[in-house]
Amino acid sequence: MKKVLLFTALAAALTAGLAQANEKLVVAATPIPHAEILELIKPTLAKEGVDLEIKVFTDYVQPNVQVAEKRLDANYFQTLPYLENFNKGKGTNLVTVVGVHVEPFGAYSKKIKNISELKDGATVAIPNEGSNSGRALLLLQKAGVITLKDPKNALATPKDIASNPKNLKFKELESALLPRVLDQVDLDLINTNYALEAGLNPAKDALLIEGADSPYVNYLVARPDNKDSDALQKLSKALTSPEVKAFIEKKYSGAVLPAF
Helix, strand or coil: CHHHHHHHHHHHHHHHHHHHCCEEEEEEECHHHHHHHHHHHHHHHHHCCEEEEEEECCCCCHHHHHHHCCCCCEEEEEEHHHHHHHHHHHCCCCEEEEEEEECCCEEECCCCCCHHHCCCCCEEEEECCHHHHHHHHHHHHHCCCCEECCCCCCCCCHHHEEECCCCCEEEEECHHHHHHHCCCCCEEEECHHHHHHCCCCHHHHCCEECCCCCCCEEEEEECCCCCCCHHHHHHHHHHCCHHHHHHHHHHHCCCCEECC
């Protein structure tokens, strides 16, 4: 009888232990600001029964591929135009969960102090990914440097330029490589996360920069089969908390803006 009671007690303890075990959630992110924001909320999520594991990536492709293949639960690094373009090109069906912040896209230079100083035949580096390429060209168009055949084409490439008065030469590179060529080109259009990693302050160093009304919100992204899971909903709530808003406003001083 004592053995039976002991076995029952052990089984109950084991069951209780399993019930209390935190659920693991693996999320991909680029280093700045995404991984930093996720690190901030890890303690909060742990208290709510979610162990957040952050996988840091320096490219924009693998985080989506691995979520689609169910090797990761979600990712946090991209805008909706980029996601839509990725889904279309790769045949994936990833979905947004919640919008968190905006990173105003900027143009930088070590050779000129004002966009008006851009010389005829100058070399301009831009991202080679569809939505980021379009974002860069739209910013140049807004500054009056070029005009596009379709002024609202978010997926524009240099082939879509209608007017190029200064005969600019465009160098298309993977986004992560753009900060490395800042010394080699006349103007360099860089995603804010990579600009921050390179020690640039978009609010102070950018010759051109998107306004706070930028439509390019950075989203938490998952799959249709897990986007409504309890763990991801807890992550969504934590990412849009007053704590995160205050952290973004204090740490990034306008280079990153809360979108909630």
